[in-house]
Amino acid sequence: MQVRQNTPQELEVLKIDIDIPWDIFKRLKYTWVATRRAILSTLGYELADWIIHRSQNGKVHAWITVEVRKPLSVWEKAELQFLLGDDHNRSKLNFLRAEKTPEKFDSFNILFSKKVVRSEKGKGGDN
Amino acid sequence: MSLSFPLIDASTGYEIIAFTRRGRWYWYLRHPRTKRFIRRIRELTIKTTVTVDYKEEMAKKRNPLYVDMTVATVLKDSFEPRELLDAETTLIDVAHRELATNFSSGVPTISEVVGIEYFSYAKYHEYLPEVHVEIIWWHREGEHASETEYTTRA
Numbered sequence: 001m002q003v004r005q006n007t008p009q010e011l012e013v014l015k016i017d018i019d020i021p022w023d024i025f026k027r028l029k030y031t032w033v034a035t036r037r038a039i040l041s042t043l044g045y046e047l048a049d050w051i052i053h054r055s056q057n058g059k060v061h062a063w064i065t066v067e068v069r070k071p072l073s074v075w076e077k078a079e080l081q082f083l084l085g086d087d088h089n090r091s092k093l094n095f096l097r098a099e100k101t102p103e104k105f106d107s108f109n110i111l112f113s114k115k116v117v118r119s120e121k122g123k124g125g126d127n
Numbered sequence: 128m129s130l131s132f133p134l135i136d137a138s139t140g141y142e143i144i145a146f147t148r149r150g151r152w153y154w155y156l157r158h159p160r161t162k163r164f165i166r167r168i169r170e171l172t173i174k175t176t177v178t179v180d181y182k183e184e185m186a187k188k189r190n191p192l193y194v195d196m197t198v199a200t201v202l203k204d205s206f207e208p209r210e211l212l213d214a215e216t217t218l219i220d221v222a223h224r225e226l227a228t229n230f231s232s233g234v235p236t237i238s239e240v241v242g243i244e245y246f247s248y249a250k251y252h253e254y255l256p257e258v259h260v261e262i263i264w265w266h267r268e269g270e271h272a273s274e275t276e277y278t279t280r281a
Contacts, residue, residue, distance in 0.1 A: 110242065114244075
């Protein structure tokens with residue numbers, strides 16, 4: 001990913017799934033936000049807003065709003081979400097989707113509002 | 128299934144709250160930290176996601192399959208929470224029906240309804256009982272993926 005200087009004009013929301021228990025995460029919450037700010041700054045972006053929720057099965061979902069000069073491509077979104085600490089299994093699928101069906105990327109870049117059935121396959125990715 | 132408030136807007140992480148006044152339901156979008164009201168919600172999209180991950184080691188005839196499917200619909204102003212729950216059940220039924228239609232009758236049995244998203248705007252043009260279906264699938268990771276998108280009725 002290229003480091004770039006931008007004149008922020010638009011906002012992009014990145015969705016981060018963090019696969020650790022909320023009780024552990026909440027102790028690190030503000031440090032986590034500060035380090036996300038640092039990562040984005042290194043890449044030439046600016047953190048505009050952040051929202052963090054406890055997910056339905058006790059883990060963590062984060063929405064990171066970033067100021068960008070021009071809309072991010074789906075590949076850039078997949079890269080940024082990975083670099084911001086997104087669950088690796090989810091990142092792998094996002095990279096596959098970005099590569100195979102880029103026009104459908106946003107439809108499947110999901111953080112569930114409600115989990116219906118917990119995966120029994122032990123594949124991580126508490127979306 | 129049940130609803131636990133506030134709901135979360137899947138595109139922003141904002142809270143979706145609901146209350147009644149004089150027998151009518153009102154839905155609002157609110158920032159979870161500042162509690163600032165952002166706007167009234169007049170249309171709400173519900174989207175359910177179903178996946179099939181039939182891996183090579185599970186596939187007896189060496190026909191692995193990966194499917195991502197979403198089924199979505201939009202509810203209009205002043206709907207009740209009960210209608211939201213009914214719509215979720217309807218979407219899951221449609222997802223199983225469409226999986227059977229697009230693949231084979233056994234595929235719904237290996238599918239997993241993984242979750243539901245709420246959006247505080249009309250993300251699609253399909254209002255219940257119309258639903259919007261999107262499917263992408265591939266057989267092996269290196270292969271080209273196929274996709275389809277259409278409208279059907281619940």
